[in-house]
Amino acid sequence: MIRWFKRLTPETFKNRILLAVLLFVLTPIALLVLYNFKETERVLQENAAAKNMEQLEDIKNSFVDVMSIVMKTGLLLEQDTTLRSALQNPEQYDAIKRKSIVENRFAAIENSFFLTGATVYYTLLDLHSNVYTSFNPSNALDYEELKREAWVEALGKEGGERYFWNPSDSNYVYREQTKSRNMLSLYELLRDDGLKPFAYGRFSIDYEDWFIRTTKGRQGEGAYFLLDASGHTTLQSVAGDSIKKSVVEQIVSTSGEALFTALVDEQEREQYTFSYIPELKGYIVKKVPLSLLFQEVDKLKQRFFLGFSLILLLFVLLIYFISSTITVPLKRFQKKMESTVKANLKVNLKEDGRGEILALTQSFNMMINDINGLLERLKLEERQKQFVRFQVLLAQMNPHFLLNTLNTVKSIALERDQDDIYEICVSLGKILETTLNTEVDLILLKDEMILIDSYMDIQKARFGHGITISYEVGGELLYALIPKFCLQPLVENALLHGFGQSLQNGHIHIKATTKNALLYLEVADNGVGLEKANEMKASRKRKGIGIQNIRESLQLIFKDQSTGVSLDSNGNGTRVLMHLPLLLSKPYQKEDKTNVADINR
Template sequence: MWKRLFRRITPETFKNRILLAFLLFLLAPIALLVVYNFKETERVLQDNASAKNIEQLEGIKDGFVDLMSLVMKTGLLLEQDSTLLSTMTKPEQFDPIERKKKVENKFASIENSFFLTGATVYYTLLDFHGNVYTSYIPKSALIYDELKNEAWVQALQSKGGERYKWNPNDDNVVIRERTVSNKMLSLYELLRDDALKPFAYARFSIDYEEWFDRATKGRQDEGTYFLLDSSGRTMFESAPGETVDETIVAGLMGSTAEEPSSSIVDGRDRTLYTFSRVDELDGYLVKKVPLSLLFMEVHKQKQRFFVGFGAILLLFVLLTYFISSTITVPLKLFQRKMESSVKANLKVKLPEQGRGEILALTRSFNSMIDDINLLLERLQLEERQKQFVRFQVLLAQMNPHFLLNTLNTIKSIALDKDEDEIYEICVSLGKILETTLNTEVDLILLKDEIVLIDSYMNIQKARFGHGIQIHYDVNEELQYALIPKFCLQPLVENSLLHGFGQSLKDGRIEIAASSRNSLLYLDVTDNGIGVERAKEKKITRKRKSIGIQNIKESLELIFKNQSTGLTLESTDDGTRVSMHLPLLLSKPYRKEDDIDGNPMARFDRRG
């Protein structure tokens, strides 16, 4: 029943189904969501603005509290300063000018060390010997007896009185050229020595009107900032002429200590007020932001959104209908052609017709058929080659195995008859044959290849008695690099046959290994007759020479598309063959202790 109903209410064609699905599952939900979101936008923006304003006010307040903490630390530094203590307790030991200079220098050093926040702190010290010290020029002359009778000193002198006391409404006693503030925030403190014995009265005054101006500087575009006292009276404002509504002030006064920061909306002029209580000043920081500007941007965004969304929506509907109409027919035709090609065992290609994605899809399908057929041909060819190579290997292993067994017999006879030279030749030839018979390994360690070269040179020396030396330049780590087996020994053989012609003269062959940019570089250099003269002589051999081309093919077969190369060039006194291949280190490796088991332990060796 439900299935029949679904079929009745849904269109038959693919393009109409896409259009219906788009209208029902995309257009309608988006329209409803947009309407709901715009209804919630003003509320969300208001909440975000309130949270941002609270964060800004808290940041300003935290900066002021940090400044007050630094002022308290100033008193601690003054108490712990031995020079200041001696100056205050024993003023008669110092010249008056020198004493005054010492105290003022101390004030200056503390000011330079701590108060880099922009606010200015003014210091006043009274010792118990009739001396007054300040870091500022006072409005009137400083008379010790009058200062001692002021309320702040009397409060510190009273028994049971507080040692610290903050006054947010202290009078400004600084000369008007330095500050125009009427009130200051002052810390009154009784300074004591290490024995907790009082030695001076201190007053640290902060010009917090100056601090307020600097803290709100550059933020006028975000709104207007106010500093209110405990009664709600405006002390400072960042924009002249701005005021806080009386109803808002009443709301601030009714806030509790559990809610030190909050926001209030004035519904009459659509203004957002955010406040943060400053307990240290017994007042409030207030930020005033007109909501009309914020909501004006929202209305502009709403208009732009609906216009753009409507245009894009209409265009998308038309394009969807058109694209779905133009793609369904070619897809059906393409499907039938693909089925025909599959039935023909991928031997038939599709005609490249149409345009756009259909043409690209057709070409990709035809290219895939070509690649599959080429891959099948390669697999068949490689399978035939593997069968042929496997057969040749089986045939080639027959004679070397017989030869190796015979060689072991000769070695045993030579050992029994103390024929050391014959025994050494048999050992060297045996190492070469064992490596040849191990067809399962294509890569061997560089140090093992050097063992093969030494074995070969031992045989050649016994055979021809030449005085050719072979030298190695290979560091310890590169001895464990993996290289194709018999990639260096044939080059040494070519040097003997073509470079020296198996002559009895002395010669030198150098084998060097180095690494650069993840590549292993191998060089075989001799001081023979050179490439050109060797071509002129063309030494006749009974078997085909193992040439450079064979080694190149071996490198290509083993490393395939990886970076490899082999070059042959003449030098001033001989020939150099160079090759490079990927650097493959067998790790971890260990250092050989046996010098005879490690051919590189003897850096230069005679062949």
């Protein structure tokens, strides 16, 4: 995962900043603005749908008003006594008088509806073979032919409907008066006060003309359509416009009981609002392109993205400028560092620039100076080590001669059966061999104990004292690694300072314990104590061996690890306690010899 992330992210600091700003600043802002635009479009769609529904409601109410005019026309004609008399008793009037009465009544009703802008076409058939119209028919009127039409037969049936509507009545008016293909007609059976039929009436209105006049002032708001029950377009306000077949299917499949419904065609980016008109058995539909709804929003989008692009460009330039003030000095600094490295760290960088770059340059120069100082100290220490090694080699010449001489004395004592001299030579030889082995700083505790025993054997043979020594060392602690000759000087101090020159009988006890990964070594004697020993110090010709030497040896070997030497004394003796890191060397058996291996720290 981390590897893929590194591959996808730029390598340079400048491009990383740019990518971070684009991903975490500009991109969220752009997404938020787009989301707000989307929500604005949604609200605009909802508001537009509500507005369109109100418009369709107005158109629908206007259409209902026109239908009410048609209904009123039939009611007025039915209640007019003069007209009723002419239609019931045509023999009482001559043809011209009777026609004049009917036409005048038609004209009076037309004048009463003048302000509505709707024209009603009247057709009356009395029961005496007379036909009256308020228009010029496209074909000559034949009473017998009209009486055989379906609407007359439907009204003439006993128990049939008194009136009904036909939204698709063929236009029968002279073409000079109206060119509409269909008329909305009300077929009504006119009856007198005794409910006796006296005429058949057909009251038609040119609803295509009404539709055109109603939608004429709304062309900029969208296109209007009238659909029949099957979804076929009967009228449209914009010539050549149409509704997609899939949208028509959705409209037709909608329940006719729904007052108003809105849907959006996402492919064509168009919104449709429609309502069912029961009188027409069809639908009135308004089609609005979303581009028209979102015209202002699109302008805002264009302005926003233009401004956003300019801001993005300026932001990128600004980021490159700011990052360049960091990356360019860093590149220069990198080149200077490379040149300094090639010059073996002997050249300091020029401290120019400001801010973090200046601080970084100063810190680098300080580091170079520290490194050069450290190198000088290392060289000095190396020269000192070489000098000390040379001095050790020189100093080893005499001890080697002494050891060889000691071996000669030991051989002579062995030949002459001088056992005491032989034992002393063996003990002294062990001490000299350990002293000459300068390559080893740490030895086993048990080997240190052997050196102490050798030293005590020499002292007993030399002075003949009765001082004894005992050890309290656990099994595995015999293999603890300690600096060589760290205990022997303490035993020597006990002999010289604790028991004095008298070397009376006494006892020295050496104890080894562990605690918290530390080895504790204790050397205790029952001598005169530290205070009295100091009083006797002035009378001794030989200078005592100081504990400070042991402290320095521990510090040189173990560096900063936990070490220490403490001294405790009273009138009954002296106790020296030393602690150092616990290092165990486990023994192993090989060819019947015990060896030391696997040092565990």
